[in-house]
Amino acid sequence: MSFTQLAKDRPRLLIVGGGYVGFTVAQELQKRIKDSGGVVTVVDPNPYMMYLPFLPEVAGGNVSARSAVVPHRQHLKDSEIVTGHVLGVDHASRTATVKGIDEGETFELAYDEIVIAGGSVTRAFPIEGLAENGIGLKTIEEAVAVRNWVLERIEVASLTSDEAKKRRALTFVVVGGGYAGTETIAEIEDMARSAVERNERLQVSDLRFVLIEAMGRIMPEVSEERAEKVVEHLRGRGIEVLLNTSLDSAVDKHLKLINMQDKSPAGEFDTDTLIWTAGVQANPLVKNTDFPLDQRGRVRTGADLRITGDDGPLEGAWAAGDVAAVPDLTGGGVGGFCVPNAQHAVRQAHQMAKNILAARAGKPLEDYYHENLGAVAGLGLYKGVASIKGLPGLPAKGLEFSGPAAWAMHRLYHGYAIPTLDRKARVFTEWALNFVFGRDTTSLRHTRDPRTRFQTAAGKAPEPRKVGL
Ligand SMILES: Cc1cc2nc3c(=O)[nH]c(=O)nc-3n(C[C@H](O)[C@H](O)[C@H](O)COP(=O)(O)OP(=O)(O)OC[C@H]3O[C@@H](n4cnc5c(N)ncnc54)[C@H](O)[C@@H]3O)c2cc1C
Structure with a gap:
């Protein structure tokens, strides 16, 4: 038609x-x-362009979802939008x-x-239980769901007398140690820590974070030496970084891991939160x-x-x-x-x-040529890693940074790089507000089933609440 x-x-x-x-x-x-x-x-x-590098910060509650997307109709006014x-x-x-x-x-x-x-x-693999129990981090909706879910799990854990349930609720797993996975585990650790510090029934030591990576190193975007420092930094924060390890199965949220070198079992445990960032x-x-x-x-x-x-x-x-x-x-x-x-x-x-x-115009075309300029990654508030290359005046192998300086570079770079003045202003304003008032650790619990209250009010038994990501 x-x-x-x-x-x-x-x-x-x-x-x-x-x-x-x-x-x-x-x-x-x-x-x-x-x-x-x-x-x-x-x-x-989608009626918007997603600024994907902000997804870990959306999952970690430092940038709100709407600030991390650039609406087509508002910013492409001379285009036909379908x-x-x-x-x-x-x-x-x-x-x-x-x-x-x-x-x-x-x-x-x-x-x-x-x-x-x-x-x-x-890019996912046919791992038993992965499709049923995992979630990716490639869309703004996934990032929002992860944030709400992590915060909800903390509330659930704080009111259970069942130790196994509590442990499962407070175990957060990310598979894939590229920048997306590494930033995500670091951001949610940071957020969960803040949420637990505000909850007198839990201790920060109750939290468990696991980053699983099939290769022998994480973050191929930075040098091996810098990546090792990031692993050290994450481990220093209590995050378990399992290298040369892969997910073997995730049936009923029970994870079985294998060692990639000798294919031997590498541990098993339960978790309510399995985030998959192992490639595209x-x-x-x-x-x-x-x-x-x-x-x-x-x-x-x-x-x-x-x-x-x-x-x-x-x-x-x-x-x-x-x-x-x-x-x-x-x-x-x-x-x-x-x-x-x-x-x-x-x-x-x-x-x-x-x-x-x-x-x-019938003129000759130019070839695309671009030297890698390095990478910047945020690892939670005031923590980060940056590798800057290819700029005039820098040594050939570039310069590498970590800690607050790298974190500031990450924020300045992405705050500047998100398209349109409107979005840049929103992002910088949110960061400033969080700096003054602290991170918002409230989960919007009913975004998964927004009609429940109305159905009850209208005399209909609400559909059973879906528990799970
Ligand atoms: C969590 C995360 C963090 C990242 N961080 C960084 C970073 O720090 N630095 C960096 O350099 N890169 C980063 N990346 C990678 C970077 O975001 C991508 O390489 C980049 O978005 C690719 O741009 P693109 O235009 O090819 O695809 P996209 O930006 O993904 O755009 C593709 C568009 O196509 C649309 N689409 C899909 N299917 C259809 C269809 N059937 N019909 C019409 N439209 C369709 C989608 O909705 C989307 O809007 C990150 C990626 C992720 C997931």
């Missing part, structure tokens, strides 16, 4: 996904394309199949040029397109960000970010390709916007 409300007679640049790449490309091109009689259409099931899923793309006929969210209709959307910017999804994979939506994919399911591009198959670049088709295999011309990437991070995504988006305009 055709959809009457959408622009029909204007040449369309269709952007699939309004995250880092999609939002940035739309921001840069929307006005120009509109002024020249065309339209930029952004399709995304809140729906792209189900597939047939580039041969320049058509995408789109479905509106929830009970929305499915329709075909014609385009002239397309940007594939659908990002990545959590390209959004599988691209399997439903006629674009060339690599063996890891990413869209193949040239260094100029045009989608490129065996016969060369495709006309009018671009891709970047986590969904794309973009050659890393610095030679520093894994397997010759850019690693999936925001540093690349946002810079690729800027280069792509330039190349889209150059291609339209």
Whole structure:
């Protein structure tokens, strides 16, 4: 079916996904394309761009959910916004199949040029019990749920006489020691500690935190030496960091671990909280397109960000970010390709916007080239780690920081990097308010079942409360 409300007679640049790449490309091109009689259409099931590096701080209660997202309609005013899923793309006929969210209709959307910017999804493994009992940390909703859940578990534990139940409620596990997992365990430890300090029935020593990592080190984004210091720091805070360890099963929230080196059992225990941050994979939506994919399911591009198959670049088709295999011309990437991070995504988006305009003007395209600038990570209030590289005047191997200086760099960098002045102001204001009034450790308990009170008032027995993440 055709959809009457959408622009029909204007040449369309269709952007699939309004995250880092999609939002940035739309921001840069929307006005120009509109002024020249065309339209930029952004399709995304979320009406906002998620600033993913803030998810651990949202889970830890230092940034509120709405400050960590950038609304499309408010900040992409010259674009056509479609809140729906792209189900597939047939580039041969320049058509995408789109479905509106929830009970929305499915329709075909014609385009002239397309940007594939659908990002990545959590990569999980077929571990028994994981799907039933785990949660990822790839969406704002997951981060909010984790925060509320951790705070609720503390309340539950403080009122039980059952020692096993208390231990399970106060054991928090993160699987995956990249920056997302490491920041998450550190942020929730910090928050849980504050919450327990306000609860006279519990001791900080009742809390247990476990970070599980299959490799022999955490945080591949910083040097090995710095990563070892982070492990030392986390262990100093009482967080158990289990290296060379993997999750074998999680049936009924009973975790069994294995040693990755000799495959021997590496312990077992119960937990109510299992957070999975062990990697990402390209959004599988691209399997439903006629674009060339690599063996890891990413869209193949040239260094100029045009989608490129065996016969060369495709006309009018671009891709970047986590969904794309973009050659890393610095030679520093894994397997010759850019690693999936925001540093690349946002810079690729800027280069792509330039190349889209150059291609339209018949000018030569430029290749994407970016030297890694290092990484900053927050590990809870006043704690962090930073590795800064590639800036003029710095030694070739860069500089590394930890403690309050690194934490300040993390905050300054991300507070500045979140798009739009509006969001920057909200984030810095929240941090300032938390500094003055302390961290808010209240959980919004009924977000999972908001109708319970009304159902009771209306004389209907409420549905049983779902307990679990
Ligand atoms: C917890 C966490 C912390 C991180 N911290 C850092 C950090 O500190 N530094 C760093 O450099 N990187 C960090 N990253 C990685 C970084 O956020 C990603 O590399 C970056 O977001 C990739 O940008 P993207 O535009 O490719 O994808 P995204 O920003 O994920 O955008 C993809 C968009 O596509 C949309 N979409 C999905 N399916 C469809 C569909 N069917 N149709 C239409 N749209 C669709 C999504 O809703 C989303 O808006 C972090 C990631 C996570 C999860």
